[in-house]
Amino acid sequence: MLNRIRAVLIDLSGTLHIDDTAIPGAVEALKRLRSSGIKVRFVTNTTKESSRSLHARLSSLGFEVDRKEMFSSLAAARLLAEERGLRPLLLVDQAAEEEFEGLPAPEQGPPNAVLVGLAPKRFDYQSLNQAFRLVLDGAQLIAINKSRYYQTKDGLSLGAGSFVAAIEFATGKEAEVVGKPARSFFEASLKGLGVAAEEAIMIGDDVKDDVIGAIDAGIQGLLVKTGKYRPGDEKKLAEGVVVAENFPEAVDRILRAKESN
Known part of the structure; x- marks a missing residue:
């Protein structure tokens, strides 16, 4: 059952596209959704690339997306770092580093936080050990997301959550999560839309982070059987x-639910 819906939050990777391939029919479906007058916002835990790069990817696939409609866990992490005056060690992919330009540089003082995103090329022993030592000495451990895995063209791959868990295990400290499924992330994603939580619905392929996370935040949830979905x-x-x-x-x-309400 779907209640009255005035806004739709849409996951990206695994829901609209997988790598550089759009889900069949997704481009046209987004156009139908927009033409209905329902408000749209794109919410993503993707940390492999900046919002600029991600927007370019979506545009190249044919999706009509305004960057102002996008809200990412990277953006949420940047806001948190600014609010707290953090000097973070960034364990993120090089393509995502531009999201954190302007934050205090290492030469301005030792890092007082560790921000962990998905950074396959940086998850080596030296980098993880540096993060471990900083957290052990009191630095805040912040998970940009804690996803277990994500879908790529050649199958499921380990997500950032696996590496966050390693640091948690070694230090005995729990990471603060800023992306999905954190309630604060979903609440922030609705800001400016002028709709109540119960009037919004989240569409995603991750049953835990997308759907259950949204429901726990008072938002309706809808699971799609693409991307990281497992039977x-x-x-x-x-x-x-x-x-x-x-x-x-x-x-x-x-859209059928909208017509019947």
């Missing part, structure tokens, strides 16, 4: 939560 994920959801084969079907379900 049986729907059994983790409460009765009545909508599950669709893909993004186009999810849009169809939302």
Whole structure:
């Protein structure tokens, strides 16, 4: 069952696209959703690339997306760092570093925080050991997201959460999560839309971070069977939560619900 919907939060990787390939029918489905008058915002835990790079990727795939409509865990991490005056050690991919330009540089003082995103080329012993020592000495441990895995063209791959867990295990300290499924992330993603949480719905392929996280924040959730979806994920959801084969079907379900409300 879907209640009245005035805004849709849309996950990106695994929901609209996988790497450089759009989910079949997703471009046209987004156009149908926009033409209905429902507000749209794109929310992502992606930390492999900056919002500028991600926007360029989406545009190249044919998606009509305004950068102002995008809200990422990288943006949330940047805001947190600014609010707290952090000097972070960045464990993020080089392509995402531009999101943190202007923050205090290492020469301005030793890092007082460790920000961990998905950085496959930087997750070596030396970097993780440096992070371990900083956290052990009192630096804040902040997970830009704590995703378990993500979908690529050649299959599922380890997410940032696995490496965050390693630092947590070694230091005995729990990371603060700023991306999905943190309630604060979902609340921030709704700012400026002028809709109540219960009037919004989150479409995503991650049953835990996207759907259950949204529901815990008072937002409706809709799971799609693409991307990182695994058979049986729907059994983790409460009765009545909508599950669709893909993004186009999810849009169809939302539009039918809008017509009946």
